[in-house]
Amino acid sequence: MNIVWLESETLAVPLPRPACPHQWTEYPYTTKEQLHARIAEADILIINKVKIGQAELDAAPRLKMIQLVATGMDNVDQAACRARGVKVSNVVNYGPGSVAEHAMACILQLTRRVPEWQALVHDGSWSASRFFCLHTLPMNSLDQMTLGILGSGAIGGKLADFARAFGMAVVHIERQGASSVREGYVSFEHGLAHCDVISLHCPLNDQTRGLFGDEVIAKMKPGAILVNTARGALVQFAAVKAALERDHLGGVALDVLDVEPPPKDHLMVSWQHPRCIITPHIAWGTESAQSNVGRLAIKHVDEFLAENQ
Structure with a gap:
């Protein structure tokens, strides 16, 4: 052979x-x-x-x-x-823990606002402070937050374990348009409205392509964080950008884009935001x-x- x-x-x-x-x-x-x-x-x-x-x-x-x-x-x-x-x-x-670790790392970075704190160190804000620390950015504790997982495979299950270890409440979100809500799940609409973090682990198909666009993102809890380590085309990037800029979303982490590698003028490459983390499809790569x-x-x-x- x-x-x-x-x-x-x-x-x-x-x-x-x-x-x-x-x-x-x-x-x-x-x-x-x-x-x-x-x-x-x-x-x-x-x-x-x-x-x-x-x-x-x-x-x-x-x-x-x-x-x-x-x-x-x-x-x-x-x-x-x-x-x-x-x-x-x-x-x-082959590596559900690898992807789940990456998603959890992004959740931690965005809830504790690590990139923004680092920027305040390097721009001189900490050096100019009267006190030993800064209180510039509000932060929430994970044990006061709810994680919603869309996609109930091995990666989503592993992320649920990690999140519970940090004290988060975890819910599994039913598919959009499902005729009934499975036991142990919450409806798609309930998940959008009540989850502080939504992490995507669903396949890309005709039903999920572009799912997180203007209409769906508008129904998310104000200040919520969106994490996508699944397939880039699950989200609409212009909608993500607009929601971050008007502070409806509290943060976004994308390990995948619709074109990989992306062109230099891709919206998510050419635009930067302190609460938007873009990584090069590496969540799987331990x-x-x-x-x-x-x-x-x-x-x-x-x-x-x-x-x-």
Whole structure:
């Protein structure tokens, strides 16, 4: 089996090699122009964000399996793969703690206003103070706040554990437009109106694309914090910007954008705000999580090879 790994630089740790006999070809990255030539003789493709559609399947007549080193599979035309008999495999739950830690770190930064306090040190405000400390910015304690989690998978569950350890009340928010509210959940509207922090962990689909726009954000509790470590297109960036600028939102943390990497003139890159944290899709990226995603991806390849040798 000829295995081709198209994007090795998307991981900071090397992939282990399959145990079954194979030929291995690895590229640090692959452009659209390079793609067809590189996959022409591949039996198994290992990818992260490279897009595979009908044209790519036609260019890879030997292809039998696509293994993603990721959970999301929206970059692969799964219907076309099924029609061709190509197995598509992803990796789930490889690092829920990593993403949840990042979300919790953002919540702490924004509730304790760490970036703003640091700015007051460097602009001379602390040095000019009459007293030993500053009381410029109001802060709330986490044990007086409610976290709402939209998306009840492993990451949301891990974040709930972290938040409860800090004394936060935690609620799970039902999907928008749900005909009934599941046991242990609050309605979407109740979550918007009552949660001090809302963290997004839901998939991107036709129902959730652009969900947090002007209308939904306007229904959020004044001063609430919005955290998105899921998919960038869940939120509308102009709406986020407007809500922060009028102080309806108390803070925003985005680890994902709609285009990655974003152009320099992307709204969330070119605009800065002291209560807006933007990080480069790195919530998942602890070394242990990256090792896990590689180990699980190659485990799936080994299982496929064992079944098809």
